[in-house]
Amino acid sequence: MDNQSMTAAPEIKAVPDTIADAFDGFMGAFEAFKDANDKRLDEIEKKLTSDVVTRDKVDRINKAVDEQKKALDQLVIKKARPVLGGGGALGLDQMEHKAAFETYIRRGDDSGLRVLEEKAFSTATGSDGGYLVPNETDSEIGRRLSVASPIRSLATVRQVSGHVLKKPFALAGLSTGWVAETGARTETATPSLAELSFETMELYAMPAATQGLLDDNAVDIESWIASEVDIAFAEQEGTAFVSGNGTNRPRGFLAYTNVANASWSWGNIGYLATGVSGAFAASGPGDILIDAAYALKAGHRQNASYVMNRTTQAAIRKFKDSQGNYLWQAPSAIGQPATLMGFPVTEAEDMPDVGSNAFSIAVGDFRAGYLVVDRTGVRVLRDPYSAKPYVLFYTTKRVGGGVQNFEAIKLVKFGVS
Template identity: 75%
Template sequence: MSDMTAKTAPEIKAVPETMTAAFDDFMEAFEAFKETNDRRLGEIEAKFSDDVVTRDKMDRINRAMDEQKKLLDQLVLKKARPPLGRSGAGGPDTAEHKAAFENYIRRGDEAGLREIEAKAMSVGTGADGGYLVPPETDTEIGRRLSVVSPIRSLATVRQVSGAVLKKPFSTSGMASGWVAETAARPQTGNAQLAELTFPTMELYAMPAATQALLDDAAVDIEAWISGEVDTVFAEQEGTAFVSGDGTNKPKGFLAYSAVAESSWSWGNLGYIPTGAAGAFAASGASDVLVDAIYALKAGYRRNANFVMNRKTQAAVRKLKDADGRYIWQPPAAAGQAATLMGFPVAEAEDMPDIAAGSLSIAFGDFRAGYLVVDRTGVRVLRDPYSAKPYVLFYTTKRVGGGVQNFEAIKVVKFGVS
């Protein structure tokens, strides 16, 4: 007991100043995790149960690892974030647009935007009085969403100018056959095409600020709009891309029908069962992950990722292969992803927890399998009248999504069959 209490779970330290320091803290926590889990497995083997102190320590280390990984991700995000209003980012028109947008946000002065957008013959001015935000702010929002929402960063993202993207997909190729030199050549079958439709849905946020805040010259208005909007947009998108039902929102990949891999057909996702309801199998627990990996064709495996939430990842961290090696490995360097059996792991909190019949782990080439459709432009409508003394900023974006290749994504079902 004295040895167990001598090494406690790693404390969550203050935010490190560099990614290297954060990565070192994370690796220290992982080493403590492996040591404690090995002790827990030894106790189970010796006494057929694990000590409650060891189990509690495991939970504390798991939570500490999650927090330290979050700090590491935040530092990576900060480093990758482009500065707004940087010199040389655009020509005089960009600077003029930015200044006019600043006047509109702070004082409601529409004259500058009207003149610029009329001069540029822009389609951004609609009957609702909205205006496209300056390119710098639009780029900032898109970049931060790519980091916060893991599915967006893994999937193919298309920019469209219309309300719907229609995409043809060949579900089967042309037929061919071998013939003798003088044999007849009958007509062969044609390729079979399926039309996939991806409508864009409206995503909105309406942050508020007092006029006094807007009048303060020290306030970075563009950063404020990005900070207010990106969080709520990322949360809504992340949920929709995973489990959205397609009604007034994108359709998530888990919203499609799932069938056993042995009876897979186009339009469905194939699943591989663990063999136990709400758990991994008692023996050979990691075998289901191997089966999921090789359910994908080789062309998709090259760019495949595992997707799961942090609770599922905590359970996977405890699994070992037949040689006693942990199948989950921490990132090789700061800014890289953890790996599971050699494939990157993307942590998506919107994936379901492990439960009976749940589809808690996905594996696939999401760039080939899932499509995100963005309608160009983020729109802002300034409303200083509806909620005095606050000024409301009705911010909208059109986004859609859905599975574009049902062969490229497989899921693990925590069930008997």
């Protein structure tokens, strides 16, 4: 056993000082991974198997790459979070609303909000009570969600003021034809339209605070609500956009009927099978990834992204093409995604792990394929009674989602057929 075989996985700095440090650490770990994996593949080629020490080393470094990437992602997300209010100056009416909202949150005095909202003929108080969050906080929550919820960042997002968004979709374009200069023109067929309906569902969070925290004027209450709520909302959204069943939540793209791509029809999501239950094919394991991407029409393929969880990505990171090049490539710069055969890779931890008949990989043009619907406004209801001595803040927003173009997304099924 040589010294190289005993080399430990790259050291991970628990909290990198800067994004540049995290990026350098990630790139160093990936280079070490490629060296170790090349040795493993060379041993397989020469001896039809790899040394157990080499395999363990590859797995350790592969895990280190994941940890470095996670640290880098967290720093990028933190940097992407904007200053509350976007740094712009507030108008007089916005300043009044901000001050009145803070008075309500800190002391429960809603007289200022009622005066402002009556003056504006607002319908901000619903049957269940509560007040609209000021514009600055509302937009802050929305921006943070776009970073933390991976599918939201890929999809088309629409804001609506009603309960349901109805979207017509042309299944086929206008019929056309060639004709002689003096030939008769027959009437062409009208396009076939389908109506898709996207209902918004209520998403809630209920952060709690002590009265002492609310009395502390040094605490930015709006920023605190946003920071408490955004992660809770993002986690729920992330799951729903992937696998939600459509009952009291958005419908995820994995919740639609899945059919073999050769039998695809509108209303279904097409898939390609690896040919092996719960695994990639032993020979040419990366071929299925190429087949899935090229099952998309050219217009969708040029805007496509792969979506998978971290575990699946770690397995794919070991694959090479026939020229010996790794299919998975590290980000080219800070803030850029990793790529798989030139297509961006988005990590969505709500995607299932590789398993028998699991749909663990999706590839597609999600901006064309998936629609997220946000109803305007985030509401906060102050409750100082239910959990004394804590004050609860029942925060709600309405969100819907579903597939809007069924030919723009394809899945990889880890099954025989």
